[in-house]
Amino acid sequence: GDTGVLEKLAQPNIIDPSNQDVTFHQxxxxxxxxxxxxxxxxxxxxxxxxxxxxxxxxxxxxxxxGSNELKLLQEYLPDELDMSNNPLRRxxxxxxxxxxxGLAVSANMTIGGFDTHSDHDNRQFARLAQILGGMDFxxxxxxxxxxxxxxxxxxxxDFGRTPGYNDGNGKDHWSITSAMLMGPGIVGNRVVGExxxxxxxxxxxxxxxxxxxxxxxxxxxxxxxxxxxxAGIEGHQVxxxxxxxxxxxxxxxxx
Numbered sequence: 001g002d003t004g005v006l007e008k009l010a011q012p013n014i015i016d017p018s019n020q021d022v023t024f025h026q027x028x029x030x031x032x033x034x035x036x037x038x039x040x041x042x043x044x045x046x047x048x049x050x051x052x053x054x055x056x057x058x059x060x061x062x063x064x065x066g067s068n069e070l071k072l073l074q075e076y077l078p079d080e081l082d083m084s085n086n087p088l089r090r091x092x093x094x095x096x097x098x099x100x101x102g103l104a105v106s107a108n109m110t111i112g113g114f115d116t117h118s119d120h121d122n123r124q125f126a127r128l129a130q131i132l133g134g135m136d137f138x139x140x141x142x143x144x145x146x147x148x149x150x151x152x153x154x155x156x157x158d159f160g161r162t163p164g165y166n167d168g169n170g171k172d173h174w175s176i177t178s179a180m181l182m183g184p185g186i187v188g189n190r191v192v193g194e195x196x197x198x199x200x201x202x203x204x205x206x207x208x209x210x211x212x213x214x215x216x217x218x219x220x221x222x223x224x225x226x227x228x229x230x231a232g233i234e235g236h237q238v239x240x241x242x243x244x245x246x247x248x249x250x251x252x253x254x255x
Contacts, residue, residue, distance in 0.1 A: 006070055006074050006077070007074060009070055010070035010074060011071070013025055013030050041060065041061050042061070044057055045057045045058060069101075069103050072101045072102070072103065073097055073098055073101050073103055075101065076096075076097035076101050076145065077093065077094070077097045078093060081093055081094075082137075086130050086134055086137075087111060087134075088109055088111055088130060088131065088133070088134025088135070088137070088138070089133075089134055089137045091107075091109040091134075092109065092134060092137050092141050094107075095107035095109060095138070096138070096141045096142050096145050096147065096151075097145070099145075099147060099150075099151075100146075100147055109134070109138070111127065111131065113126075113127045114127055114157060116161065116170050117166065117168065117170040117171070117172060118168035118169060119169055119170060120161065120165065120169060120170045120171045121169070124161075131155060135153060135155065138151075138153065139151070139153075149184050150184070151183055151184075152181070152182070152183030152184070152185075152186065152227070152230065152231070153180075153181065153182050153183055154179060154181045154223070154227070155179065155180040156177065156178070156179035156180070157177050157178075158177065159173050159174060159175060159176075159177050160173075160174040160175075160176050160177040160178065160199070161174050162174045162199070163197070163198050163199040174199060176195060176199055176200065176201050179223060181223075181253075181254070185230060185255075186254045186255065187254060187255025190255075192204070192209050192218070192253055193209070193218050194211060201217055201218070203215035203216055203217055204216065204217075204218060204251075206248035206249055206250075207251075209251065209252065215248065216248035218251065218253075219247070221244040221246055222246060222250070222251050222253065223253060224244060225244050225246055225250050225251075226250065226251065226252075226254055230254055
């Protein structure tokens with residue numbers, strides 16, 4: 001919640017960011033410390049044979065080189081982060097600033113409290129209001145930073161809630177969920193797919209997206225394939241490491 005923390009992380013040799021002249025060590029001393037630290041870490045990386053361990057050490061090395069990037073991030077953050085009771089707003093400020101500064105191309109924003117095994121209606125409605133408010137704030141922030149035309153947002157959950165209530169007026173886990181997507185190039189004001197009164201998903205025709213008993217069920221893989229295509233990375237070599245199983249092939253989910 002305090003951007004001053006980022007400033008201290010970005011300038012570890014500065015005692016007080018408001019006074020750049022007072023440091024813990026002289027410049028030459030800090031350079032010797034940096035060289036020795038890097039040498040020691042690289043020696044540790046070379047001495048390890050387990051790929052997972054080497055990866056973790058490489059990540060540590062990369063993070064330690066990131067102070068200049070943190071300074072860049074700070075240029076695009078507001079002086080004070082949003083400290084309201086909606087954590088999505090604060091996450092939105094960080095995500096958009098990271099994108100604007102060139103440090104990130106994607107971000108995960110999360111909010112909990114949806115596992116409503118009791119008092120479902122009251123708890124869910126309050127959380128849904130936070131999501132909608134958070135997304136509205138996200139797009140407002142993207143507009144303020146001049147990147148709204150580049151931002152694609154997907155809102156989803158890993159599972160849904162049962163169609164009926166349990167004894168505590170709650171709802172339990174259900175294998176059908178939904179997703180909302182918005183952004184440039186995505187046709188809005190429409191719904192793709194549907195369920196019956198018992199929250200069981202209808203199959204859809206993979207070409208027309210209309211309900212079709214002989215069709216296929218929409219899965220997260222279909223959405224991810226559409227996102228890859230939309231982002232222009234469908235044929236990138238990295239995607240070959242993460243193949244998708246697409247029953248019925250790709251679907252024109254975004255219009």
